[in-house]
Amino acid sequence: MKIPEEELLAPGHRGCAGCGATIGVRLALKVLGRNTVAISSTGCLEVITTPYPETSWEIPWIHVGFENAGAVASGVERALKAQGKEDVNVVAFAGDGGTADIGMQALSGAMERGHNLIYICYDNEAYMNTGIQRSGATPYGASTTTSPHGKESFGENKPKKNVPMIMAAHGVPYVATASISYPEDFMQKVKKAAETEGPAYIHLNQPCTTGWGYDTSKTIDLGRLAVETGSWILYEIVEGEFKVTYRPMQRKPVSEYLNAQKRFKHLEDEEKAKIQEYVDQVCTELRI
Amino acid sequence: MVLKVMTANKAIAEAVRLARPQVIPVYPITPQTSISEYLAQFVADGDIDSEYIMVESEHTSMSAAIGASGAGVRVFTATSSQGLALMHEVLFAAAGLRTPIVMANANRALAAPLSIWNDHQDSISQRDTGWIQIYVEDGQEALDSVLRSYKISEDKDVLLPSMVCLDGFILTHTVEPVDIPSQEDVDSFLPKYVPEHLYLDPERPMSIGTLADPNYYMEARYHLELAMERSMDVIKKVNKEFSEIFGREYGSVEEYYCDDAEIILITMGSLCSTIRDVVDDLRKDGEKVGMLKIRTYRPFPKEDIHKAIKNAHKVAVLDKNITFGVGGALYTDLKSSISDVDIYGFIVGLGGRDITPTHLKDIVNKTKNPTQDITWIGLKEGV
Numbered sequence: 001m002k003i004p005e006e007e008l009l010a011p012g013h014r015g016c017a018g019c020g021a022t023i024g025v026r027l028a029l030k031v032l033g034r035n036t037v038a039i040s041s042t043g044c045l046e047v048i049t050t051p052y053p054e055t056s057w058e059i060p061w062i063h064v065g066f067e068n069a070g071a072v073a074s075g076v077e078r079a080l081k082a083q084g085k086e087d088v089n090v091v092a093f094a095g096d097g098g099t100a101d102i103g104m105q106a107l108s109g110a111m112e113r114g115h116n117l118i119y120i121c122y123d124n125e126a127y128m129n130t131g132i133q134r135s136g137a138t139p140y141g142a143s144t145t146t147s148p149h150g151k152e153s154f155g156e157n158k159p160k161k162n163v164p165m166i167m168a169a170h171g172v173p174y175v176a177t178a179s180i181s182y183p184e185d186f187m188q189k190v191k192k193a194a195e196t197e198g199p200a201y202i203h204l205n206q207p208c209t210t211g212w213g214y215d216t217s218k219t220i221d222l223g224r225l226a227v228e229t230g231s232w233i234l235y236e237i238v239e240g241e242f243k244v245t246y247r248p249m250q251r252k253p254v255s256e257y258l259n260a261q262k263r264f265k266h267l268e269d270e271e272k273a274k275i276q277e278y279v280d281q282v283c284t285e286l287r288i
Numbered sequence: 289m290v291l292k293v294m295t296a297n298k299a300i301a302e303a304v305r306l307a308r309p310q311v312i313p314v315y316p317i318t319p320q321t322s323i324s325e326y327l328a329q330f331v332a333d334g335d336i337d338s339e340y341i342m343v344e345s346e347h348t349s350m351s352a353a354i355g356a357s358g359a360g361v362r363v364f365t366a367t368s369s370q371g372l373a374l375m376h377e378v379l380f381a382a383a384g385l386r387t388p389i390v391m392a393n394a395n396r397a398l399a400a401p402l403s404i405w406n407d408h409q410d411s412i413s414q415r416d417t418g419w420i421q422i423y424v425e426d427g428q429e430a431l432d433s434v435l436r437s438y439k440i441s442e443d444k445d446v447l448l449p450s451m452v453c454l455d456g457f458i459l460t461h462t463v464e465p466v467d468i469p470s471q472e473d474v475d476s477f478l479p480k481y482v483p484e485h486l487y488l489d490p491e492r493p494m495s496i497g498t499l500a501d502p503n504y505y506m507e508a509r510y511h512l513e514l515a516m517e518r519s520m521d522v523i524k525k526v527n528k529e530f531s532e533i534f535g536r537e538y539g540s541v542e543e544y545y546c547d548d549a550e551i552i553l554i555t556m557g558s559l560c561s562t563i564r565d566v567v568d569d570l571r572k573d574g575e576k577v578g579m580l581k582i583r584t585y586r587p588f589p590k591e592d593i594h595k596a597i598k599n600a601h602k603v604a605v606l607d608k609n610i611t612f613g614v615g616g617a618l619y620t621d622l623k624s625s626i627s628d629v630d631i632y633g634f635i636v637g638l639g640g641r642d643i644t645p646t647h648l649k650d651i652v653n654k655t656k657n658p659t660q661d662i663t664w665i666g667l668k669e670g671v
Binding site: 034035036037039046047050051052053055057058059060061062063064065067068070071072073074075076078079080081082083088105106108109112113 | 310311313338339341342343344345347348351352353354355356357358359360361363377378381385487488489490492493494495496497498499500501504
């Protein structure tokens with residue numbers, strides 16, 4: 001796959017060194033090109049890319065609120081349609097909090113109504129913009145500032161909310177998971193999403209150096225470890241047909257992924273074993 | 289002129305048809321619902337070429353309206369009460385982003401306790417969001433105000449959203465004769481919206497809704513205030529243009545026997561019609577009573593009000609809302625802007641409580657012989 005050199009998210013933004021969210025946006029925009037309008041929910045991405053009077057966005061971009069990326073995108077899409085600009089890509093970028101939690105209703109509405117738009121959830125598995133508070137997408141065992149580990153707690157005690165499957169249940173014609181560490185896989189999915197008539201949903205796993213606690217040079221490595229250990233599975237659902245798009249040659253033990261991050265450092269072997277057991281169960285079903 | 293009989297909700301829908309918004313995101317709520325329904329039918333019948341989005345909440349109808357307006361088209365939406373309250377957060381965004389959205393609000397009380405009936409608490413509670421607010425007295429004014437609002441909102445000296453407030457049930461569901469202007473006249477009054485400040489066009493990329501740190505935020509708010517102040521003159525200019533084409537006058541306030549009145553009743557909305565009758569009655573008995581209708585609540589037409597009431601001895605302000613611990617909102621606004629006339633506040637008609645001519649005459653008497661600053665009218669005893 002030839003990856004365009006042109007960058008539509010300019011450097012100089014305020015993202016942390018090793019920021020995974022901006023890598024995801026850069027890759028997506030390389031596929032979508034300039035004929036695109038982007039919508040952001042409130043969150044890291046919005047804050048770091050648009051400190052007035054500067055902006056990193058080389059394409060038209062709008063942000064209104066935290067919980068309404070799906071709603072704003074709906075309005076943008078119909079306004080473009082009304083102007084005969086149906087060829088313009090409409091893409092929403094929202095974090096996991098803005099998607100799995102506070103933005104779920106607006107997202108559900110937008111998907112159910114069948115707007116022709118792409119919704120990309122950049123999932124760093126907690127509210128990172130405000131300092132690492134748990135979201136519905138925080139995985140089991142992770143320590144966050146609102147699900148901290150302590151004498152009476154091992155951290156987050158609920159499994160991650162499965163948003164892509166919720167989207168699939170809406171009958172969304174194209175649903176996919178992806179990782180910034182597998183750019184070709186992700187970009188192929190963005191391309192398919194853009195070619196889909198109607199809504200498309202991509203759930204993008206995106207390691208966060210600040211929130212996960214690892215060296216800033218290791219973002220891509222962490223994304224790979226998530227997939228290679230079976231902790232994050234790359235798949236797509238095209239018109240209801242489920243297909244795994246990447247199978248690691250040899251699944252690595254989950255502890256390699258957990259031990260590389262500060263947010264899981266506190267876990268006892270017993271909890272790690274539970275996580276391994278859960279991953280094994282899912283992967284066995286999917287023959288990964 | 290051909291008059292047709294219809295509810296004010298139908299009149300609003302007719303105005304929307306004539307204004308040709310390109311996107312209409314709506315969510316139904318009593319007593320606004322028939323506006324959503326009429327518009328859906330217009331689209332279904334091909335009477336209007338708009339993208340109609342039946343959304344899943346009012347937060348989304350306003351968010352989608354902002355997105356559509358940001359993308360450069362004329363937008364309409366409508367709501368009421370709980371729905372308007374749910375929009376609260378994004379009403380600030382609509383004004384802050386300078387989207388010239390026009391919205392009708394069917395005035396209804398807010399829960400708890402749950403009430404579907406009329407008062408002004410819903411829109412009054414949104415007065416600080418940066419929206420222009422117009423309160424109407426009848427179906428004709430409802431229709432005309434939607435058309436006027438687009439013209440005011442889209443004026444380059446304003447670029448603020450407008451809310452047309454009509455009393456739930458009293459207007460929304462009452463059938464009255466209404467003149468529906470011709471499409472030709474409306475098109476000449478209200479040409480196609482061509483935004484110069486806000487668009488999402490890949491040919492001319494723009495970032496809308498950025499983060500403003502303390503070095504920039506305050507100026508953004510100040511410019512919004514300046515726009516609201518400038519809208520006063522624009523409202524006058526639009527009134528002139530409107531009356532030249534359609535023959536109806538709409539100033540920010542409307543006087544009824546104010547010139548020689550010793551006591552003036554001030555209020556907004558459909559209650560003005562009842563007050564006109566009471567003023568006529570009392571005038572027959574030789575009482576020098578007048579009425580001042582506030583049509584534009586935001587921007588607050590302080591100078592027009594002062595001019596109208598400066599000769600009065602006393603003023604009674606009738607509020608269908610309550611700012612707890614202070615009094616009605618219109619009363620407190622008047623108190624803060626007028627110092628040379630005695631002003632008394634009356635809380636009336638909350639949650640659809642009837643306001644009868646007897647109540648209004650009681651208000652006149654209580655204003656003549658005041659015992660307190662704020663009086664609740666029509667309360668049941670011992671409840």
